[in-house]
Amino acid sequence: xxxxxxxxxxxxxxxxxxxxxxxxxxxxxxxxxxxxxxxxxxxxxxxxxxxxxxxxxxxxxxxxxxxx
Numbered sequence: 181x182x183x184x185x186x187x188x189x190x191x192x193x194x195x196x197x198x199x200x201x202x203x204x205x206x207x208x209x210x211x212x213x214x215x216x217x218x219x220x221x222x223x224x225x226x227x228x229x230x231x232x233x234x235x236x237x238x239x240x241x242x243x244x245x246x247x248x
Contacts, residue, residue, distance in 0.1 A: 181237040186212075190231045197230040209234040 189204065191197035201211065212233040220227050 183235045184238040185236040187234050188231060189234055190229055192227060192229055201232055204234050209236055
């Protein structure tokens with residue numbers, strides 16, 4: 181199947197990140213690969229940023245596997 185749409189989702193909290201991913205899955209998007217988390221610090225505060233690539237596929241290009 182061909183990828184139709186590609187988007188990178190990011191959020192600064194785990195809860196917001198999970199909610200966004202679950203909302204997109206309900207809309208037909210699928211995660212592509214694993215998620216990533218970066219932790220940034222300015223000396224006083226540490227902040228996490230979560231990332232996930234999400235895609236939709238062109239269902240018209242799907243070819244069913246041949247079963248024997």
